Amino acid sequence: MNYLNINEEKLLPVVIELNTLLADYHMYYQKLRNFHWNILGNNFFDLHEKFEELYTDARVKVDEIAERILTLRYHPMSNYSEYLKASSIEESTISLADNEMVEEILKAHRLLLMQMSKVVDKANSIGDEGTIDMIGGYIGNLEKTSWMLDAWNKNKTDKLKDATVN
Numbered sequence: 001m002n003y004l005n006i007n008e009e010k011l012l013p014v015v016i017e018l019n020t021l022l023a024d025y026h027m028y029y030q031k032l033r034n035f036h037w038n039i040l041g042n043n044f045f046d047l048h049e050k051f052e053e054l055y056t057d058a059r060v061k062v063d064e065i066a067e068r069i070l071t072l073r074y075h076p077m078s079n080y081s082e083y084l085k086a087s088s089i090e091e092s093t094i095s096l097a098d099n100e101m102v103e104e105i106l107k108a109h110r111l112l113l114m115q116m117s118k119v120v121d122k123a124n125s126i127g128d129e130g131t132i133d134m135i136g137g138y139i140g141n142l143e144k145t146s147w148m149l150d151a152w153n154k155n156k157t158d159k160l161k162d163a164t165v166n
Contacts, residue, residue: 004072010126011072017119018131019077022065023086024115028108029058031092035101038094047098054105054145061138068134088115102153109146113139 004011032055039047066076077086088111092104116135123131 014122015074017122018069021115023083024089025062026083027087027089043098
């Protein structure tokens, strides 16, 4: 029975992009754990807590992405060796300063957002509304988190662009 109302023969490109996103989220999750464990300095308390919040969210998304792949009747990628090959997010060293950790997270966010766009493009091409809806929510959430981390990493003298219309 085809409960998806999607041409199942056209699902493979969506699943491939979802599996890549799954790999990216696993690598991102581990990067956050690394930073959570290894943060030092004056911003320890703020960032230790923030990194835990972010990796908890990433853990949930890993499960949701895998379950979406299963919903589409495919097996999700499930080995770290596969994640390392498929992900564009690289491992991080343990000896980064707090602002470097935040920059690494923002870099990972850019890569995640690029992969999410690929997923949405493939899903849109076959009318996969379930995947589009799920990933659309992820995009908005990750963009907001990126804005907050970027604001944390700015100098007090930095300014935002003015959008006033004259």
